[in-house]
Amino acid sequence: xxxTSVNRPSFIAxxxxxxxxxxxxxxxxxxxxxxxxxxxxxxxxxxxxLTFAAFSAIVGIGQMFVITLGPGNVDLSIPATMTxxxxxxxxxxxxxxxxxxxxxxxxxGVGFSAGVANYxxxxxxxxxxxxxxxxxxFLYQSLAIWSNRGLRIKPPQALSxxxxxxxxxxxxxxxxxxxxxLAAWVLLERSTFGRWISAFGQNxxxxxxxxxxxxxxxxxxxxxxxxxxxxxxxxxxxxxGGAALNMGTEYLLISIAVVVIGGCxxxxxxxxxxxxxxxxxxxxxxVSMLNxxxxxxxxxxxxxxxIIIGIxxxxxxxxxx
Amino acid sequence: xxxRFRILLPVLSLAVLLAAVFYMQPRAMSYFGLNLxxxxxxxxxxxxxxxxxxxxxxxxxLSTGTFVSFVACVTATFLNDAPLVGLLILAGAIAVxxxxxxxxxxxxxxxxxxxxxxxxxxxxxxxxxxxxxxxSAPGWIRALMTAKPPLVPMAIVASVLLAAVAHFVVMxxxxxxxxxxxxxxxxxxxxSGWSVIRLRAGAYALAGFFGVLSGITLVGLTTSADANxxxxxxxxxxxxxxxxxxxxxxxxxxxVGAVIGALTLALAGSFLSFMRLSPDWQIGAQGAILILVLxxxxxxxxxxxxxxAQHG
Numbered sequence: 132x133x134x135t136s137v138n139r140p141s142f143i144a145x146x147x148x149x150x151x152x153x154x155x156x157x158x159x160x161x162x163x164x165x166x167x168x169x170x171x172x173x174x175x176x177x178x179x180x181l182t183f184a185a186f187s188a189i190v191g192i193g194q195m196f197v198i199t200l201g202p203g204n205v206d207l208s209i210p211a212t213m214t215x216x217x218x219x220x221x222x223x224x225x226x227x228x229x230x231x232x233x234x235x236x237x238x239x240g241v242g243f244s245a246g247v248a249n250y251x252x253x254x255x256x257x258x259x260x261x262x263x264x265x266x267x268x269f270l271y272q273s274l275a276i277w278s279n280r281g282l283r284i285k286p287p288q289a290l291s292x293x294x295x296x297x298x299x300x301x302x303x304x305x306x307x308x309x310x311x312x313l314a315a316w317v318l319l320e321r322s323t324f325g326r327w328i329s330a331f332g333q334n335x336x337x338x339x340x341x342x343x344x345x346x347x348x349x350x351x352x353x354x355x356x357x358x359x360x361x362x363x364x365x366x367x368x369x370x371x372g373g374a375a376l377n378m379g380t381e382y383l384l385i386s387i388a389v390v391v392i393g394g395c396x397x398x399x400x401x402x403x404x405x406x407x408x409x410x411x412x413x414x415x416x417x418v419s420m421l422n423x424x425x426x427x428x429x430x431x432x433x434x435x436x437x438i439i440i441g442i443x444x445x446x447x448x449x450x451x452x
Numbered sequence: 453x454x455x456r457f458r459i460l461l462p463v464l465s466l467a468v469l470l471a472a473v474f475y476m477q478p479r480a481m482s483y484f485g486l487n488l489x490x491x492x493x494x495x496x497x498x499x500x501x502x503x504x505x506x507x508x509x510x511x512x513x514l515s516t517g518t519f520v521s522f523v524a525c526v527t528a529t530f531l532n533d534a535p536l537v538g539l540l541i542l543a544g545a546i547a548v549x550x551x552x553x554x555x556x557x558x559x560x561x562x563x564x565x566x567x568x569x570x571x572x573x574x575x576x577x578x579x580x581x582x583x584x585x586x587x588s589a590p591g592w593i594r595a596l597m598t599a600k601p602p603l604v605p606m607a608i609v610a611s612v613l614l615a616a617v618a619h620f621v622v623m624x625x626x627x628x629x630x631x632x633x634x635x636x637x638x639x640x641x642x643x644s645g646w647s648v649i650r651l652r653a654g655a656y657a658l659a660g661f662f663g664v665l666s667g668i669t670l671v672g673l674t675t676s677a678d679a680n681x682x683x684x685x686x687x688x689x690x691x692x693x694x695x696x697x698x699x700x701x702x703x704x705x706x707x708v709g710a711v712i713g714a715l716t717l718a719l720a721g722s723f724l725s726f727m728r729l730s731p732d733w734q735i736g737a738q739g740a741i742l743i744l745v746l747x748x749x750x751x752x753x754x755x756x757x758x759x760x761a762q763h764g
Contacts, residue, residue, distance in 0.1 A: 203700070205564065207687075252743065255747075256743070256746045256747055256750055257750060258746050259700050261512070261700075262690070262694055262700070262742075262746070265687055265690060265691065265742075266691065266739045266742040266743050266746070267739065267743075268687075268739070269687070269691075269735045269736055269738050269739025269740075269742070270736045270739045270740060272735050272736070273732060273733050273734070273735050273736025273737075273739070274736065276732040276735075277730070277732040277733065277736075384568055384571065384572065387564070387565065387568055388565075388568065388569075391565050397562040397564070397565055398562065427579075427580070427583075428576070428579050429576045429577065429578075429579035429580030429583075430576060430580070431576065432572045432573070432575050432576030432579065433572065433573050433576030433577060433580075434576075435572045435576075436569040436570060436571065436572025436573035436574075436575075436576065437569070437572075437573060438569075439565065439568065439569035439572065440565075440566055440569035440570070440573075443561050443562065443565045443566060443569070444555065444559055444561060
């Protein structure tokens with residue numbers, strides 16, 4: 132994918148980027164919301180959007196790498212992994228400030244184990260990833276329910292302050308999300324591994340024949356997705372004051388939606404990181420826009436769904452290359 | 453895997469599980485016991501057949517759970533208060549399903565994303581209809597679901613009936629054969645003069661129809677509804693199809709197997725309560741059973757291939 136338009140920042144070159152429209156749509160939703168709240172609270176809205184979009188973006192990036200692998204590759208265990216990692220890490224920390232970093236290790240470790248388990252199921256049972264991650268998610272969910280026991284353990288105060296705090300007006304969580312996105316961008320666009328993932332998604336057979344270690348690529352991709360899910364679970368639970376058993380539920384839909392809205396090819400092979408953030412911001416801003424128009428939860432859900440379908444229907448005519 | 457092979461494993465897993473239940477709790481081996489064991493199986497089986505119709509044409513429906521919840525809300529409100537309006541809404545919902553199938557084929561959209569979007573739409577509609585749990589079941593469906601036919605409990609009678617009807621439609625009619633062919637090789641079907649758009653719409657309409665039945669029967673059992681009543685049906689229905697020997701591609705599905713798969717999943721829950729395991733493990737056990745069956749299936753398939761190699 133030789134890109135000659137890099138040094139030519141004209142609008143047309145920009146608008147050809149796959150992530151462009153996600154950002155335009157986010158800006159439009161932001162503007163439409165501001166119109167209604169009479170210009171006041173614009174900063175608050177951006178802060179809230181950055182915070183909530185960060186959670187969606189981090190899980191979305193993991194899901195993006197998985198979807199890049201091609202048709203049938205979707206990680207359906209993200210919600211259960213988030214919940215399990217959040218539950219176990221908060222239980223481990225028990226509200227003690229000294230255990231914040233070890234708690235993070237626990238959350239990431241849970242994600243890592245879930246990713247390894249997912250991959251082993253795919254590899255050893257030779258089943259489509261969608262079924263492997265689905266059946267595994269049942270187990271993770273049960274483990275989370277069992278270890279949670281209906282108790283809501285509070286996160287350590289320092290961690291809670293960090294996740295809800297800001298640095299120079301930018302929410303800390305958003306900074307973390309941006310750092311993850313930057314790392315993912317380097318990995319996808321500037322590293323051999325990123326090329327391997329894209330090659331895998333474009334043509335697995337050709338990739339295999341040209342010497343791409345396909346099984347390693349697949350393993351690392353699924354592990355990465357689960358690790359990011361575990362990490363998000365840790366952040367989200369600390370942000371919202373404790374782990375809840377249904378905390379991951381909406382992220383299954385969101386993680387796939389941000390990938391699609393972000394202009395990545397759902398058939399795999401062609402992905403981009405800026406679009407994930409654009410899609411994540413859009414998913415939050417569209418809800419707050421509908422909110423500010425006084426629409427109830429029912430209408431909000433319906434319109435969100437209609438927009439997702441509209442975007443794929445419109446994007447399907449576009450050549451992913 | 454031959455089709456006879458395909459049905460063997462689901463039957464076997466159900467039999468093993470049932471035997472384990474009877475061994476641990478001999479009193480379950482009665483009319484009343486079976487009724488209790490398979491109590492919630494009928495709506496799950498219907499949802500599984502609905503999912504099977506979609507998997508048959510190589511797609512996957514991530515909105516099954518919210519759709520069944522939506523139907524349950526309509527059943528507990530409109531179908532109860534104003535049956536005609538209720539029926540019109542449900543017919544409209546089936547038409548929407550058909551339209552989705554046509555849209556997916558016409559624009560070559562990924563079904564997983566479209567149905568994901570639809571899950572928001574159905575969920576939203578369900579919340580609009582029933583913002584808080586409530587409503588009540590129409591008398592006739594309540595009577596039907598709690599009927600006590602002689603000798604065999606209602607859940608089993610209904611499951612056998614469902615398996616027979618689904619098997620007839622999918623495996624014994626020419627339309628069913630063409631629909632499975634769409635999953636096998638859509639291009640070949642299109643080249644031989646069929647409208648794949650119309651066929652995919654048909655498969656989706658069938659899925660909508662069985663989804664509607666699932667929601668109605670669910671309300672018949674629970675007597676009231678809420679917007680989240682059947683969310684787990686999405687995963688359960690996919691698991692049921694796979695347990696029943698269905699495959700993700702190639703239109704290789706088994707309606708009888710799907711019903712048996714759903715019964716196995718329903719039984720897994722009851723099995724655990726007999727084991728005195730906490731209900732926390734219920735979904736976990738369903739996942740474990742799914743993995744176990746897939747592992748056994750892999751062994752079967754390998755043996756099958758080895759035999760083929762020896763003969764060839």
